[in-house]
């Protein structure tokens with residue numbers, strides 16, 4: 001099946017020694033959870049998929065997304081979105097300017113502004129475009145980061161412990177929001193987490209490394 005995200009006999013070596021091996025497929029709209037002890041190579045696997053593998057590592061095998069072989073492509077052409085634990089908004093830019101960073105190219109200024117306003121409304125942040133990120137709560141920042149990533153029209157979504165900085169109630173809300181948007185766009189999702197509740201909420205397959 002060409003659709004979704006395929007990790008075909010992927011092996012990552014660190015300084016020449018095997019670190020991880022994984023062979024799996026994530027269907028559009030479903031979540032694959034990756035768990036395992038600290039240092040086993042979970043974040044390294046995500047960096048291999050987005051194309052930012054540090055030089056100490058070597059990747060073998062194939063990564064295919066929507067039928068395209070990702071490995072020969074530079075990171076900006078891979079169409080893979082990623083969310084980290086820290087929302088990492090640019091602090092010197094307004095919320096709207098942060099979102100503009102995610103926007104795919106093209107369109108008039110008014111059209112771009114309309115897309116930003118629609119994205120904010122989709123996550124209950126109407127009127128936040130001119131706000132400074134520092135004035136947002138953690139949950140609001142997480143929502144802006146989600147929409148910035150989705151505005152780049154990714155074909156897959158990677159999550160690296162993206163909910164762990166949030167308190168329990170907010171964690172559940174943001175997690176549901178991320179899964180809902182991913183499902184609505186039929187994106188395959190690869191989630192790295194230490195939290196069994198995240199895995200349970202995802203409801204998909206769980207791969208344990210190490």
Ligand SMILES: Nc1ncnc2c1ncn2[C@@H]1O[C@H](COP(=O)(O)OP(=O)(O)OP(=O)(O)O)[C@@H](O)[C@H]1O
Nearest residue numbers: 014036037038039040041042043044045054055056
């Ligand atoms: N840039 C790098 N250069 C060399 N080694 C690295 C680099 N980044 C991480 N490592 C090492 O590679 C191994 C895998 O790290 P990685 O961050 O992928 O683990 P992880 O499973 O995500 O851990 P955690 O659950 O603690 O986030 C570790 O031994 C780590 O020290």
